Amino acid sequence: MQLEDGGSSKGVRPRVVIVGGGFGGISTARGLRSTPVDVLLIDRQNHHVFQPLLYQVATASLASADIAAPIRRILHKQTHTMVAMAEVTGIDLGGRRVLTWCSTRGELAVPYDYLVIATGVEQSYFGHDEFAAFAPGLKSAVDAEAVRSKILSAYERAEVEADPAQHRDLLTFVLVGAGPTGVELAGAIAEMAKVTVKSDFRRVDPRMTRILLLDAGPRILASFDESLAQKAHARLTRMGVEIQTKAMVEHIDEKGVVVGGQRIISQNVLWTAGVKASPAGSWLRADTDRSGRVHIGSDLTLPGRPEIFVIGDTATLEENGKPLPGVAQVAIQQGQYVARAIAAQVAGKKVPEAFHYSDRGNLAVIGRNFAVLESHRVKLSGFPAWAAWATIHLGFLPQHQSQGRVLITWASAYFTGERAARLILERRSGAPSASPANQP
Amino acid sequence: MQLEDGGSSKGVRPRVVIVGGGFGGISTARGLRSTPVDVLLIDRQNHHVFQPLLYQVATASLASADIAAPIRRILHKQTHTMVAMAEVTGIDLGGRRVLTWCSTRGELAVPYDYLVIATGVEQSYFGHDEFAAFAPGLKSAVDAEAVRSKILSAYERAEVEADPAQHRDLLTFVLVGAGPTGVELAGAIAEMAKVTVKSDFRRVDPRMTRILLLDAGPRILASFDESLAQKAHARLTRMGVEIQTKAMVEHIDEKGVVVGGQRIISQNVLWTAGVKASPAGSWLRADTDRSGRVHIGSDLTLPGRPEIFVIGDTATLEENGKPLPGVAQVAIQQGQYVARAIAAQVAGKKVPEAFHYSDRGNLAVIGRNFAVLESHRVKLSGFPAWAAWATIHLGFLPQHQSQGRVLITWASAYFTGERAARLILERRSGAPSASPANQP
Numbered sequence: 081m082q083l084e085d086g087g088s089s090k091g092v093r094p095r096v097v098i099v100g101g102g103f104g105g106i107s108t109a110r111g112l113r114s115t116p117v118d119v120l121l122i123d124r125q126n127h128h129v130f131q132p133l134l135y136q137v138a139t140a141s142l143a144s145a146d147i148a149a150p151i152r153r154i155l156h157k158q159t160h161t162m163v164a165m166a167e168v169t170g171i172d173l174g175g176r177r178v179l180t181w182c183s184t185r186g187e188l189a190v191p192y193d194y195l196v197i198a199t200g201v202e203q204s205y206f207g208h209d210e211f212a213a214f215a216p217g218l219k220s221a222v223d224a225e226a227v228r229s230k231i232l233s234a235y236e237r238a239e240v241e242a243d244p245a246q247h248r249d250l251l252t253f254v255l256v257g258a259g260p261t262g263v264e265l266a267g268a269i270a271e272m273a274k275v276t277v278k279s280d281f282r283r284v285d286p287r288m289t290r291i292l293l294l295d296a297g298p299r300i301l302a303s304f305d306e307s308l309a310q311k312a313h314a315r316l317t318r319m320g321v322e323i324q325t326k327a328m329v330e331h332i333d334e335k336g337v338v339v340g341g342q343r344i345i346s347q348n349v350l351w352t353a354g355v356k357a358s359p360a361g362s363w364l365r366a367d368t369d370r371s372g373r374v375h376i377g378s379d380l381t382l383p384g385r386p387e388i389f390v391i392g393d394t395a396t397l398e399e400n401g402k403p404l405p406g407v408a409q410v411a412i413q414q415g416q417y418v419a420r421a422i423a424a425q426v427a428g429k430k431v432p433e434a435f436h437y438s439d440r441g442n443l444a445v446i447g448r449n450f451a452v453l454e455s456h457r458v459k460l461s462g463f464p465a466w467a468a469w470a471t472i473h474l475g476f477l478p479q480h481q482s483q484g485r486v487l488i489t490w491a492s493a494y495f496t497g498e499r500a501a502r503l504i505l506e507r508r509s510g511a512p513s514a515s516p517a518n519q520p
Numbered sequence: 521m522q523l524e525d526g527g528s529s530k531g532v533r534p535r536v537v538i539v540g541g542g543f544g545g546i547s548t549a550r551g552l553r554s555t556p557v558d559v560l561l562i563d564r565q566n567h568h569v570f571q572p573l574l575y576q577v578a579t580a581s582l583a584s585a586d587i588a589a590p591i592r593r594i595l596h597k598q599t600h601t602m603v604a605m606a607e608v609t610g611i612d613l614g615g616r617r618v619l620t621w622c623s624t625r626g627e628l629a630v631p632y633d634y635l636v637i638a639t640g641v642e643q644s645y646f647g648h649d650e651f652a653a654f655a656p657g658l659k660s661a662v663d664a665e666a667v668r669s670k671i672l673s674a675y676e677r678a679e680v681e682a683d684p685a686q687h688r689d690l691l692t693f694v695l696v697g698a699g700p701t702g703v704e705l706a707g708a709i710a711e712m713a714k715v716t717v718k719s720d721f722r723r724v725d726p727r728m729t730r731i732l733l734l735d736a737g738p739r740i741l742a743s744f745d746e747s748l749a750q751k752a753h754a755r756l757t758r759m760g761v762e763i764q765t766k767a768m769v770e771h772i773d774e775k776g777v778v779v780g781g782q783r784i785i786s787q788n789v790l791w792t793a794g795v796k797a798s799p800a801g802s803w804l805r806a807d808t809d810r811s812g813r814v815h816i817g818s819d820l821t822l823p824g825r826p827e828i829f830v831i832g833d834t835a836t837l838e839e840n841g842k843p844l845p846g847v848a849q850v851a852i853q854q855g856q857y858v859a860r861a862i863a864a865q866v867a868g869k870k871v872p873e874a875f876h877y878s879d880r881g882n883l884a885v886i887g888r889n890f891a892v893l894e895s896h897r898v899k900l901s902g903f904p905a906w907a908a909w910a911t912i913h914l915g916f917l918p919q920h921q922s923q924g925r926v927l928i929t930w931a932s933a934y935f936t937g938e939r940a941a942r943l944i945l946e947r948r949s950g951a952p953s954a955s956p957a958n959q960p
Contacts, residue, residue, distance in 0.1 A: 159722075236626045250624075280596045484932065485928055488921075
């Protein structure tokens with residue numbers, strides 16, 4: 081298979097181009113493993129990230145390598161599947177070509193017979209992109225390592241600060257957004273401060289850490305049942321996290337945030353709020369919702385374009401009058417559906433009925449032995465939910481090797497409070513230092 | 521303890537300031553664990569790196585977190601020891617103060633009674649610093665991750681390249697310098713190409729990888745016995761590595777290297793050659809050798825400055841007419857000696873005899889079941905040496921948790937050829953993409 085080969089696919093196997101190697105794209109590619117098509121998966125990263133554990137990379141519990149796997153490794157047994165690392169810049173709908181850009185070859189147009197768009201979401205600052213410089217988000221492994229450096233550096237800076245009054249400002253963490261990511265991150269920072277770092281500092285008392293979890297809505301974990309959200313709220317409060325609901329962030333700068341007219345001094349503001357869809361909506365010149373999600377039909381195709389599927393967080397679809405949530409399970413199930421639909425069309429069989437989401441439930445973890453879980457009629461909190469969380473997440477990791485590494489890391493952390501990856505890895509930009517050649 | 525407290529230490533315990541958290545600095549700090557002094561260790565990084573395994577990070581076998589540990593964690597049980605992350609910019613010899621720079625407080629002068637300089641080495645391009653942009657070295661975790669991205673990106677770029685003739689240029693790796701780092705890196709790249717990546721690419725045959733190992737000297741592994749160097753040479757050749765000795769690199773640019781008037785096209789040039797000492801020589805206004813290493817007495821102090829010790833790669837000291845090698849064991853043993861010397865002085869006892877290096881031997885590993893080892897009269901090669909290498913390196917890792925993680929990773933890699941950390945983690949700088957807000 082060539083990336084750029086013929087405009088016509090006649091006489092050869094239909095070509096499926098998948099854009100995005102997240103949960104949706106990988107699920108589609110895997111679903112096509114026995115279908116007589118050629119598959120090309122394009123992503124700008126070389127790796128798939130298991131996003132539900134990104135917060136553990138951000139809080140130094142796991143290394144990026146533990147939760148990310150090379151996309152081509154995940155699919156390496158499918159010899160009819162090719163993976164290309166490239167940036168998609170647009171789609172030529174009439175010519176049925178994906179327009180890409182890659183570092184060595186520049187622009188490249190890649191023909192498709194079927195196109196699957198699974199490009200996910202980006203951080204959204206709700207029209208305040210200037211906040212991004214002061215409040216990083218958590219969407220990729222690079223993001224997570226940057227947040228990790230920020231958190232660890234706060235303690236390092238406090239340790240060399242003589243004035244204890246300054247410690248409080250340096251160790252104030254503000255998390256904007258109390259969905260699952262904000263809740264999990266707040267719990268993990270609280271635990272890191274109180275358990276892991278306790279004995280490692282001499283001047284700073286890591287228990288001085290102040291963690292504020294802000295949300296514009298009336299309660300945390302809006303997507304969960306209210307009783308579970310209350311339990312999570314109580315748990316976080318017991319861990320010392322200060323929760324402010326109905327708190328609309330008005331401004332963020334290098335000194336902190338302004339909420340309800342009040343300034344909170346903090347050099348550690350993290351953005352765990354909104355997301356917006358990737359630019360796929362504009363590539364497709366499609367009808368989108370306010371967050372840029374593409375409106376699709378119940379067969380997951382773009383209206384009027386039966387050869388183009390849009391899935392996962394890139395799309396929006398209502399079921400029972402409610403839009404499907406932006407979670408991994410929706411993307412995975414939609415990918416499986418698309419693979420079945422393409423296989424049916426290629427075989428000249430009847431395409432499957434409309435897509436239906438089978439809700440497996442919702443999970444959020446707080447610290448090292450507490451979680452909330454809801455699945456159908458089951459609602460669990462505390463240790464049993466945490467055990468379920470750990471088992472499910474271990475099982476879904478993309479590489480067997482990672483399962484072993486994560487298991488041993490979690491087990492060790494559980495008993496010792498140690499964290500595996502407390503590294504600040506940034507190119508230094510400190511004071512200029514003299515070189516030996518300059519010596520007098 | 522305060523970083524900046526009084527110029528006079530009278531009435532309080534003597535203060536030992538250690539600059540550098542490598543093998544020498546950590547060994548000194550640990551050696552002082554029961555001595556009635558206050559210890560301050562300053563490093564610009566928050567972590568100690570187990571440098572002998574950096575090449576495994578560069579070739580995606582291990583994650584940085586597996587071979588690096590927070591310095592303050594290593595020393596956390598020593599309550600009289602403080603760790604500060606700061607950049608040292610100079611030393612006020614008369615005032616006995618270390619001049620530092622840290623991001624929050626700017627310049628800060630830190631008084632000492634004893635000073636231990638263990639700042640190690642930097643990459644040296646022998647007066648050709650312009651090579652650095654095209655031929656990265658391997659001295660830190662950040663370096664190793666950059667080399668990893670470079671190596672993995674070469675395969676990704678080749679996979680999207682249609683012209684097979686281009687594959688050869690993209691997959692030509694040139695390693696400049698055939699000491700242990702060059703030899704280990706060459707073996708690891710060869711193995712990655714032939715074993716790990718074999719089934720993951722569709723257009724690129726990873727076996728097209730060409731690896732050139734260049735050295736200006738007459739043979740590889742100059743610090744090893746000649747018979748072992750020959751065995752390593754034969755092993756590398758069998759793995760497909762092309763070795764060129766007496767090959768002086770004249771030029772490096774974005775297109776490749778020039779050796780003996782001949783240009784070798786390569787976008788993957790790695791620098792595994794020289795090192796130079798850190799700027800400590802100029803801080804101390806000391807007498808140094810050509811590489812900037814400080815000449816010290818047999819008691820490891822700076823001549824005329826009995827309160828200042830210089831150890832590890834920062835110093836040069838002859839024993840039996842030969843300078844001590846720049847290896848971890850020398851730094852570790854010198855750190856232990858310095859700790860004993862300070863303890864003796866503090867206790868008013870006789871300081872130990874002159875430092876003597878006890879040579880534990882030399883090890884280099886090539887691929888996953890071959891190494892060369894020499895220790896006293898023992899010379900080993902092949903699998904037994906590899907088993908010894910693996911055992912020793914596992915045992916010396918700085919964190920117990922890491923030992924478990926590395927063991928499971930090596931065991932899995934040994935049987936499956938899988939690599940744990942094949943991640944390209946770089947902030948993207950690809951083509952600009954439209955945002956949903958711009959859509960028509």
